[in-house]
Amino acid sequence: MTELLTAAQMRAIEQAAIESGSVTGLELMERAGAGVVQSVFEEWPELGQGAHRAVVLCGPGNNGGDGFVVARLLRERGWDVEVVLYGDSERLPPDAKVNYERWNGPVSPFAAYLALDGWKADLLIDALFGNGLARSLQPLGELFWNLEDMVDCFPIEFGNERGRPAIVAVDIPSGICADSGRSFPHADDHYRFASSAHLTVTFHARKLGHILEGGPAASGKLVVKGIGLETPKPEDWRKDRAETVKLVEASHPSWLRKDVEGHKYGNGHALILSGGAGHTGAARLAARGALRIGAGLVTLGVPGSAQMEVACQITALMLTRAGTAEELAKVLQDDRINALCLGPGLGLKRARDLVPVALASGPGSGPGRAVVLDADALTAYADAPEALFDLLHPNCILTPHAGEFARLFPDVAAKLKAPATTGPAYSKVDAAREAAARAGCIVLFKGPDTVIAAPDGRCSVNAAVYDRAAPWLATAGSGDVLAGFITGLLARGLTPMQAAETAAWLHIECARSFGPGLIAEDLPEQLPRVFRNLGL
Secondary structure, X not given: OEEEEOHHHHHHHHHHHHXXXXXXXXXXXXXXXXXXHHHHHHHOHHHHOOOOEEEEEEOOOHHHHHHHHHHHHHHHOOOEEEEEEOOOHHHOOHHHHHHHHHHOOOEEEHHHHOOOOOOOOOEEEEEOOHHHOOEOOHHHHHHHHHHHHHHHHOOOEOOOXXXXXXXXXXXXXXXXXXXXXXXXXOOOOOOEEOOOOOXXXXXXXXXXXXXXXXXXXXXXXXXXEOOOOOOXXXXXXXXXXXXXXXXXXXXXXXXXXXXXXXXXXXXXXXXXXXXXXXXXXXXXXXXXXXXXXXXXXXXXXXXXXXXXHHHOOOOOOEEEEOOOHHHHHHHOOOOOEEEEEEOOOXXXXXXXXXXXXXXXXXXXXXXXXXXXXXXXXXXXXXXXHHHHHXXXXXXXXXXXXXXXXXXXXXXXXXXXXXXXXXXXXXXXXXXXXXXXXXXOOEEEEOXXXXXXXXXXXXXXXXXXXXXXXXXXXXXXXHHHHHHHHHHHHHHOOOOHHHHHHHHHHHHHHHHHHHOXXXXXXXXXXXXXXXXXXXXX
């Protein structure tokens, strides 16, 4: 498991190492600076050949201390290096002050660079604030806008007379909140208050801000460099699972592999409820996803008006009439149905009629059946979300996108939308955790940075960013397929958290397997290839 750290957790890990006597703060700073230099040469080998010019922007904290190390190491390689300091050298923290003195070279005043016409350098190092910035600093707004403009609008061009440098951020682009990925507002509120980079070099582990919100777009390429800190053992992760945020990674094959002696009912029976005539496509997408992901049987529950339409479109999927609450209750007398999906194309009125039946207790005295609520099943309760929460049980999964989330949790969404004036800013992780605690079940808050949270505080992020970016998922019906994936895995016996995490990870893998031109129908058909790549 890969943990995503907050700034406070990273500081605690560093402080624990220093207090143990295994390393000093100066040694960590030296390793961090060396890691940045190494990453630069790995990314741009041509910079490792001969002397070049660099400008290093150093801030008033330990991130600035890392910058002084970078400047010194580049100078030792024969580079022409200019250091610019934001702040007072006499007020630097002790370790940063030592590296300022080790630099022992000229330091330019920062004011001279705010309106500079071109950097006239091949490399620009942003070592201003990193994890340390927790508020807006308006004098830097123009600088940060210029850096963002350089990354977005101009290609790197080494040797350019005016300067088209490679921009490298130390730890995280300055102005990006390390805990949320959010940026502080600019003075005129038109531009985000954060810099951008072609390459970001962080240390020991990724931070939440590298993955959430605007962090990935600002960071460019992300590289993690070890600096000799101890990695927690698996048993240590579980002690603080309510505080830990993990990055969703490939599921263990045993979760997905089928028993050679099994039979279809041993792999579960999923029921997907459909809308009326002309509104059945979303449910059919979900049902196809549930079947492809391995559910033993998948049945579409449809109103009478849609039976002919659906029957003409399906083969391996089954069909039953479940247009009213009474009809659904009758269908659910079959104890072999162990997972339901309601919402895709369902219609708001039908959702209000059918959701209470689907959420009623399961067979016998056990917990309710596993239920995925998506789309219309969520929007139907926009005027009375508490009425929905009263019906939910721990075997439920809610899968809202941002709009649906705001309808169910308007106060939580308002906190997430409010300007981030101080850090650590309220994050999507905070919002999903708060929502899950209120709903009493798993909440999968969709987006490129999908956050999956449980009522007990467990949380994970399924990130379609950096080398896992899957922009093709922004197409009609892809969320319906995800709902089907989750439902199929629930039918197969995965826990709600396992099903949500696994389905979300496979969803991205399918999109990346197909690539550009993807439409929702393609997603389930990529599962066999993805499964083979997993060794199933």
